[in-house]
Amino acid sequence: MDLFSDAYGPEHNYLPCDGEVNYFGPVMSLQHAEQYFQQLWQEINWQADQAIIFGRAIQTKRKVAWYADHPFQYTYSNVTKTAGPWTETLLVLKTLVEQLSGEQFNSCLLNLYHSGEEGMAWHSDAERDLKQNACIASLSLGAQRKFAFKHKRSQEKVEFDLVSGSLLLMKAETQTHWLHRLPPTKKVTEPRINLTFRVIVSN
Numbered sequence: 001m002d003l004f005s006d007a008y009g010p011e012h013n014y015l016p017c018d019g020e021v022n023y024f025g026p027v028m029s030l031q032h033a034e035q036y037f038q039q040l041w042q043e044i045n046w047q048a049d050q051a052i053i054f055g056r057a058i059q060t061k062r063k064v065a066w067y068a069d070h071p072f073q074y075t076y077s078n079v080t081k082t083a084g085p086w087t088e089t090l091l092v093l094k095t096l097v098e099q100l101s102g103e104q105f106n107s108c109l110l111n112l113y114h115s116g117e118e119g120m121a122w123h124s125d126a127e128r129d130l131k132q133n134a135c136i137a138s139l140s141l142g143a144q145r146k147f148a149f150k151h152k153r154s155q156e157k158v159e160f161d162l163v164s165g166s167l168l169l170m171k172a173e174t175q176t177h178w179l180h181r182l183p184p185t186k187k188v189t190e191p192r193i194n195l196t197f198r199v200i201v202s203n
């Protein structure tokens with residue numbers, strides 16, 4: 001397992017095969033990252049998420065929110081959510097991410113992890129509402145967390161330290177062949193907000 005930094009720059013593909021991941025490192029100052037974190041913490045309509053564990057729906061401590069160009073419906077983990085309209089802060093960040101990535105997005109799924117004890121298990125972002133092989137852009141604000149990819153067949157791992165204000169892109173066939181997760185850790189006590197900008201197919 002390799003631990004990478006952003007030493008290669010945004011053009012570098014960190015995956016050895018079957019997909020493309022670009023890591024830009026920080027794309028704003030720490031002060032701006034903290035300011036955006038505070039704004040989103042205040043203005044986003046954070047909601048408890050549900051997870052299905054052994055067939056039972058349970059409330060997660062992790063909070064989520066879902067915003068888009070239109071009141072799209074989005075289904076994951078057997079829960080359907082309707083998107084709210086963009087806030088001013090989200091539009092600023094969406095514009096920044098679009099300029100850096102050269103991609104366009106019509107929606108954003110936000111996750112709020114109150115501390116390192118909250119994480120996300122191995123999964124791929126392959127919901128049927130997502131445009132297949134479209135870029136997913138992940139912007140991190142707040143606590144630095146590890147983020148890992150694992151190839152579905154070979155089990156090969158690629159791991160990142162996602163610093164506050166950093167941008168990571170998942171492209172092409174990444175979701176088909178790779179899982180990703182946010183491992184829980186007792187070492188992190190501060191919260192993190194993650195924005196994932198996506199392309200949803202109209203429904």
Ligand SMILES: [Mn+2]
Pocket residue numbers: 123124125180
């Ligand atoms: Mn994901």
